[in-house]
Amino acid sequence: MAAKNILMLVGDFGEDYEIMVPFQALQAVGHQVHAVCPGKKAGDYVMTAIHDFEGHQTYSEKPGHRFALTHDFDAVQPASYDALLVPGGRAPEYLRLNPKVLEVVQHFGKAGKPIAAICHGAQILAAAGVLEGKRCSAYPACRPEVEQAGAHFAEIEVNAAVTDGNLVTAPAWPAHPAWIAQFLSLLGTRLTL
Incomplete structure (x- = not known):
């Protein structure tokens, strides 16, 4: 397996599990993950938020962790990456x-490179115009944006994921096992136990 260079777009109050878990899991199997945030440099951090499903009409939010960025956003050259994580x-x-x-995301979409987005990450994909004709999951509150972007909203269980071409999406962090596994498949990563 050849290690892939993966670009991860993060920002303040991104979901803690949706940042931390794939960042660590992808590195654990040998990939390079460069975490960047507009307006910030390597060594700066973003503050995360923990979203939980506790029986209310929507998720609850609690303070998360400080997540250290690995690279400078301003230096990002999308062509040097094999995949995108949102x-x-x-x-x-x-x-x-x-x-x-949006330009960075459009590069991955036009090039047909693997893109993994979870939860509200679909908002960025919709704004970048890379969802047209795709089957896409997201947090249910993002459904209108996904559909307005020309995608087919995938109504799947919260612990499921869906792949359509170069795109793998999921509704929220309970889908990590399925979402990360499908992303690894797009990356050509084969694990043997």
């Missing part, structure tokens, strides 16, 4: 307003 949480709602974020 966690959810509240960060996507403002990251999608950054023109360079």
